Amino acid sequence: MRISVVICVYTEERWDDILAAVDxxxxxxxxxxxxxxxxxxNTRLLRRLKDHYGDGDDGSDADVGAEAYADAGAGxxxxxxxxxxxxxxxxxxxxxxxxxxxxxxxxxxxxxVAERDWLRHFAAAYADPRVLAVGGRTVPVxxxxxxxxxxxxxxxxxxxxxxRGLPPGRVRVRNVLGGNASFRREAFDAAGGFASGIxxxxxxxxxxxxxxxxxxxxxxxxxxxxxxxxxxxVIHHKxxxxxxxxxxxxxxxxxxxxxxxxxxxxxxxxxxxxTERRYTTRVLPAGIARGLRDALLGRAGxxxxxGAIVAGVAAAAGGYLVGxxxxxxxxxxxxxxxxxxxxxxxxxxxxxxARADDGPARSRHESTHESRHESTxxxxxxx
Numbered sequence: 381m382r383i384s385v386v387i388c389v390y391t392e393e394r395w396d397d398i399l400a401a402v403d404x405x406x407x408x409x410x411x412x413x414x415x416x417x418x419x420x421x422n423t424r425l426l427r428r429l430k431d432h433y434g435d436g437d438d439g440s441d442a443d444v445g446a447e448a449y450a451d452a453g454a455g456x457x458x459x460x461x462x463x464x465x466x467x468x469x470x471x472x473x474x475x476x477x478x479x480x481x482x483x484x485x486x487x488x489x490x491x492x493v494a495e496r497d498w499l500r501h502f503a504a505a506y507a508d509p510r511v512l513a514v515g516g517r518t519v520p521v522x523x524x525x526x527x528x529x530x531x532x533x534x535x536x537x538x539x540x541x542x543x544r545g546l547p548p549g550r551v552r553v554r555n556v557l558g559g560n561a562s563f564r565r566e567a568f569d570a571a572g573g574f575a576s577g578i579x580x581x582x583x584x585x586x587x588x589x590x591x592x593x594x595x596x597x598x599x600x601x602x603x604x605x606x607x608x609x610x611x612x613x614v615i616h617h618k619x620x621x622x623x624x625x626x627x628x629x630x631x632x633x634x635x636x637x638x639x640x641x642x643x644x645x646x647x648x649x650x651x652x653x654x655t656e657r658r659y660t661t662r663v664l665p666a667g668i669a670r671g672l673r674d675a676l677l678g679r680a681g682x683x684x685x686x687g688a689i690v691a692g693v694a695a696a697a698g699g700y701l702v703g704x705x706x707x708x709x710x711x712x713x714x715x716x717x718x719x720x721x722x723x724x725x726x727x728x729x730x731x732x733x734a735r736a737d738d739g740p741a742r743s744r745h746e747s748t749h750e751s752r753h754e755s756t757x758x759x760x761x762x763x
Contacts, residue, residue, distance in 0.1 A: 381503045382413040382483045383562070386476030388469055389490045390420040392428065397491040397618060399432075404493035404615075406456055410500040413482045414457040418472040426462055433458040470574035470590050473558075477568055486562035489540065492518070492617040501613035502562045505550060512567040512598060512605040515556030516613030517542045523621040529681030531624070532689050534667040538632045539619045542611070545663030550610040554655045555595035560615045567605070571598040589639035596643070626688070633692040637699020645707040664689055 385405045389398050398417070405415045417433075419426040461479055465471030477485055486502060488494055498516065505514040518541040520527070527533075533544035540559050547553075556562075574590050595607055622628060640656070667689050674682025 381506060382481070383486055383499055383503065384480035384482030384484070385412045385415045385486045385488055386418060386473060386480065387415065387488050387490050388418045388420060388472035388476065389425065390422055392425050394490055400493050401488055401490055402458060405488065407496060408494070408499045409496050410503055412499060414459055414480070416476045416480055417458065417460045418463055418476045419460065420463045420472045421467045426460065429460045433460055466576055468576055470576045474573035477573060482565070484562050484564055487558060488615060489559035489617055492559060492615045495614040498613050498615060501610050505608050505610055506564065508606065510604055510606045511608060512602060513556050513561065513563045513595060513607040514613070515553070515562070515609040516560040516615060517611040518557060518560045518615050518617050520619045521616050522619050522624060524624055528624050530626070530684030530688050531629070532667050532671070532685040534663055534689060535629070535633070535692050538629055539623050541617055544667065545659055546609065548611055550608055553607055553609050555592045556607060556609060558591035559617060560613070561591060567598050570601040589636070589643050593643045629688065630691065630695050633695040634699040637696040638703040641700045641703025641707055645704065660693065664693060
């Protein structure tokens with residue numbers, strides 16, 4: 381099976397992390413067909429990566445879709461491309477999908493490294509032709525070298541990692557988690573690309589839910605589709621010191637509520653909150669009980685973990701209520717984009733030589749999607 385790996389990058393501050401992520405793909409037991417580094421409107425980083433991995437640029441002006449290659453055998457090819465859409469993670473992923481060549485497109489965060497059999501476990505799941513998406517398990521690597529005693533495992537999604545409460549093994553789910561995920565190419569043909577305006581699209585607030593919305597849309601477009609997670613497909617994701625603090629925890633949970641309100645306004649609460657109901661009624665109460673038990677037994681952090689769960693729920697609920705109120709007033713909206721055609725980029729998009737701080741451009745392949753409940757009734761995604 382031919383698998384392309386897409387790594388979206390945006391800052392030179394993660395230079396060493398980017399190289400480590402690429403190296404982890406290059407050493408896979410099942411070689412990737414290629415690794416694509418999609419640079420998000422940062423010309424300096426684009427040129428530096430092209431210089432590092434081999435450019436082939438003759439010095440002439442190139443359009444935003446220009447590529448750099450490094451080809452040293454199976455699994456060694458690295459292609460460096462610029463994001464042809466608006467600034468943000470969703471558009472970067474859509475660019476990666478458009479220029480990739482594999483039957484399956486896998487996504488890896490730029491501050492994560494994959495274990496050696498990561499792609500092999502993804503590929504094994506696709507032996508079933510009904511499977512259109514496979515996610516894996518993401519393990520946190522704390523900057524302080526240990527989990528903060530107050531930080532509940534049930535909220536590891538706050539730092540982009542798998543959380544306590546996810547089912548073990550290879551199981552069917554409603555949605556995969558974007559930093560460690562893969563999709564058949566036909567999934568994007570059926571459902572379109574990642575939506576802009578939900579996740580991290582240049583906004584300072586740590587929003588999310590773009591992969592949730594995509595997976596629900598995919599399940600509606602292809603009711604026969606299977607979406608899985610396999611906890612043997614493991615990556616290790618760095619958690620910087622700033623994200624170990626309670627202030628980030630509170631901000632991220634609030635932002636999740638805002639994003640979830642936008643998604644449910646579009647797809648309906650039944651599909652948009654299906655997984656969250658089990659999480660809030662079973663997983664979190666059990667986590668609070670464990671924390672209180674640990675506190676009674678004199679174990680460090682028990683009361684803090686229980687309190688953090690309560691605070692996280694309150695912040696997410698507050699964000700959801702605010703987001704829902706804004707949606708009713710017609711304020712928030714997101715765009716569902718067709719995967720862009722790299723051979724015909726939007727003329728309004730910045731060139732490869734545009735300044736790194738240029739503002740975002742709009743893609744002509746996008747269609748505005750109001751954050752109002754869609755009138756067409758389709759099948760909800762699987763939990």
